[in-house]
Amino acid sequence: MGRRLIVILAAALLYAPVDASAQLTVAAASDLQNVMPTIVQRYEQTTGQKTRVSFGSSGQFFSQIQNGAPFDLFLSADESYVKMLIDSGHAVGSSAVPYASGRLAVWSRSDRGLNLSKGLLGLTDPQVRRIAIANPEHAPYGRAAVDALRKAGIYDQVRSRLVLGENVAQAAQFAQTGNADAAIIALSLTRTPSMLVAGTSVEVPPDAYAIIRQTGVVLTRAPDKERARQFLAFLTSPDIAAILAASGFGSSR
């Protein structure tokens, strides 16, 4: 009796109707983590289209998509990945559209008592021993952070204090747990409730780093490309642009 029940349950699980093609699946850069649920909710209300979002680092998604990951749409924090996917035939060139730009901010826990009024220059304070940034080798916000430190003329001074997160969200988490004294991260991440509660932030002037152009693209293996294009059109509509702006993103320029 017990065994038969298990067999039936297992069979039910195996045959449960999971019709993936009924959903729009989106691979989204982790800087969208905070705002994406709102956007998806709006989209589902407006169109009735079920949408599923996976968050991760853009570089990780790039490798996965090249190896056949079943996404319809890729929202990348780094437009170079989008260009490479178009070149390799994994993404539809005509669909690529910038939807926002990433803004950079310095964040520190309140209990550190760090004076952020001078922006990046506050990081030269000797009590700042560890500064978390995303890995500049492959993360766009990490690259921007290094640019900005150079521009401020303090890169060589603080270089030995830098610790690298695998992506910008991990850099934020290093500082949030207090293991790093400050972090240079995406402004959008400083707007997440837990970061707002635990610390303070100040934006880095956008002219201090090369633009972090956030670009969306329809992937070649999407079964319904029109549906994916619709989502991109929705993402670039004025309503959503306002939501993105309120969540710490800049205009796509």
Add this chain to the structure above:
Amino acid sequence: MNTGIDWQAIALSVRLAVVVVLILLAAGVPLAWWLTFHRRRWTFLLDAVVALPLVLPPTVLGFYVLVAMGPSSPLGRAWIALTGHGLAFTFEGLVIASLLYSLPFVVQPIAAAFAQVDRTLLEASATLGASPWRTFTQVTIPIARDGIFAGAVLGFAHTLGEFGVVLMVGGNLPGVTRTISISIYDQVQGLHMDAANQTALLLLAFSLAALAAVYALLHRPWAVAPVA
């Protein structure tokens, strides 16, 4: 750093693995002895704790280690008061994380080897007047030698290949916390596939050789009558 095999990362990983295995042998042999020969009614709970890193996702272990090292935990505060800096993003921090992570890989083979030691030999040694210490060092350990070696090799190989925990608490500092698996991950993320391939191949070859050595010890293919 991304144009070939990352020797600095390899050297760091080897140094980490050597330190971790030496500490784990020093602590693991007595622990395995205690788990094997001094079982109490509740020892099974200790067995479970020792085996926990086998089933725990590295992210869980890494997360708790990161929080424990931070200034919001008593341990983290004590360390900061003692040394003036936090444990995360340091070699010492990696050693502590790896000790936890590789513990079962060293202790379990040793405990298994101790359990297979013929008790009558130990009793014979005792009746001949040998102290428990002498019995342990001159009878138990020589008989369990292969298990101890297997534990050391497995602990070494496992620490060398550790990824998730290091990713969570390391901070990717060249020469300090950028271990071989982190270096490979970076090379893949940075699209340096050739370099990643070379380093990965090296790790693959080493891991296979280490496991082959362990299984060879277990089955003794060179003997006249190999253990089946």
